[in-house]
Amino acid sequence: MKITGIELRLVDLPLVTPFQTSFGVELSRHALLVRAATDDAEGWGECVAIDDPVYSSEYAGGAIDVLKRFLIPAVLAPGRVTAAGVAPLVDKFKGHRMAKAALETAVLDAELRIAGLPLSGYLGGVRPAVPVGVSVGITDTIEKLLDNVQGYLDEGYGRIKLKIQPGWDLEPTRAVREHFGDDLMLQVDANTAYGPADLPHLVKLDPFDLLLIEQPFDEEDLRTHTRLREMSTTPVCLDESILSARSTVDALAIGACDIVNIKPGRVGGFLEARRIHDVCVAHGVPVWCGGMLETGLGRAANLALAALPGFTLPGDISSSARYFDRDLTEPFVAEGGMMAVPTGPGIGIDPDPQALSELTTWSEWVTA
Numbered sequence: 001m002k003i004t005g006i007e008l009r010l011v012d013l014p015l016v017t018p019f020q021t022s023f024g025v026e027l028s029r030h031a032l033l034v035r036a037a038t039d040d041a042e043g044w045g046e047c048v049a050i051d052d053p054v055y056s057s058e059y060a061g062g063a064i065d066v067l068k069r070f071l072i073p074a075v076l077a078p079g080r081v082t083a084a085g086v087a088p089l090v091d092k093f094k095g096h097r098m099a100k101a102a103l104e105t106a107v108l109d110a111e112l113r114i115a116g117l118p119l120s121g122y123l124g125g126v127r128p129a130v131p132v133g134v135s136v137g138i139t140d141t142i143e144k145l146l147d148n149v150q151g152y153l154d155e156g157y158g159r160i161k162l163k164i165q166p167g168w169d170l171e172p173t174r175a176v177r178e179h180f181g182d183d184l185m186l187q188v189d190a191n192t193a194y195g196p197a198d199l200p201h202l203v204k205l206d207p208f209d210l211l212l213i214e215q216p217f218d219e220e221d222l223r224t225h226t227r228l229r230e231m232s233t234t235p236v237c238l239d240e241s242i243l244s245a246r247s248t249v250d251a252l253a254i255g256a257c258d259i260v261n262i263k264p265g266r267v268g269g270f271l272e273a274r275r276i277h278d279v280c281v282a283h284g285v286p287v288w289c290g291g292m293l294e295t296g297l298g299r300a301a302n303l304a305l306a307a308l309p310g311f312t313l314p315g316d317i318s319s320s321a322r323y324f325d326r327d328l329t330e331p332f333v334a335e336g337g338m339m340a341v342p343t344g345p346g347i348g349i350d351p352d353p354q355a356l357s358e359l360t361t362w363s364e365w366v367t368a
């Protein structure tokens with residue numbers, strides 16, 4: 001497939017409410033989009049990097065730079081490219097998995113639209129709809145948290161994930177468990193906010209019968225996750241530590257996790273995400289699809305991945321309205337805690353031209 005050019009675009013989608021995690025408060029989603037133009041179709045990729053390098057070492061400005069100076073020229077140089085050919089072409093550039101993921105996904109989407117093949121079918125999806133959950137930010141008070149959780153349960157979400165951090169962990173989790181009962185599917189996500197000294201404290205989450213505790217320790221600290229698993233009955237899930245199939249094998253080999261949160265944007269794209277899925281299935285480890293407050297473009301692609309057989313736990317693919325008053329695409333809506341997997345070619349959805357134009361803050365063409 002010949003790519004005639006690549007467009008980089010920044011869009012700014014205000015969040016309906018501030019989203020507070022252990023690494024900060026987000027008021028809007030500044031998303032970096034990659035559009036691959038060919039004579040027969042265009043393909044979209046969404047880079048999940050946020051403005052500042054506080055979730056991972058990547059950030060939007062750095063992704064733009066590495067795409068413009070290194071990744072896009074390497075992919076355009078051969079004249080023709082396939083999605084499978086992107087990773088080998090950019091492998092000589094170390095890291096920058098979020099930037100690489102957006103580029104590979106744009107090429108894959110264009111390739112699949114031309115072939116008339118839905119992303120879910122291409123990846124090996126087996127279900128027409130997937131269970132979805134919701135990630136609930138840190139709030140000023142327990143009452144506000146309980147109100148927020150009630151609101152999401154009223155919208156039909158079956159699984160609640162609470163952001164936690166030192167000083168906001170046992171009490172909010174206990175309050176939600178006690179208020180909503182033992183049947184609620186409940187999990188927590190610390191985004192690496194704890195250290196080895198907190199091990200005895202985190203074991204106190206065990207009575208709340210959580211589905212999992214997500215990434216309590218540093219991305220590079222697999223050993224302390226292993227120690228928590230030895231001390232606690234709560235299953236341990238990794239997010240930030242899972243960068244590739246190789247790092248997944250290492251994490252499983254040292255017993256660092258029971259469950260894996262797969263984010264295609266974090267691991268370099270959907271092809272690597274499928275490899276991680278396959279490794280986890282081979283080890284009997286359940287996976288679920290994490291979220292990075294993607295626009296409808298990234299949300300559509302994540303739904304395709306979540307349809308693979310090993311994705312047996314509800315993901316963080318919430319309705320568009322959970323985050324945005326206005327999405328770039330037709331809004332995605334969870335019904336009864338389920339969301340339909342797109343069936344059109346490629347990611348199966350297009351941005352609304354007017355929304356795209358009005359929400360764009362910057363764009364630039366990059367040609368060979």
Ligand SMILES: CC(=O)N[C@@H](Cc1ccc2ccccc2c1)C(=O)O
Nearest residue numbers: 021026050135191290291292293316
């Ligand atoms: C749904 C969820 O909790 N996502 C990430 C964290 C996260 C939190 C806040 C974000 C703000 C802007 C962009 C991406 C973000 C990702 C996680 O699972 O760890």
Ligand SMILES: [Mg+2]
Nearest residue numbers: 189214215239
């Ligand atoms: Mg997480």
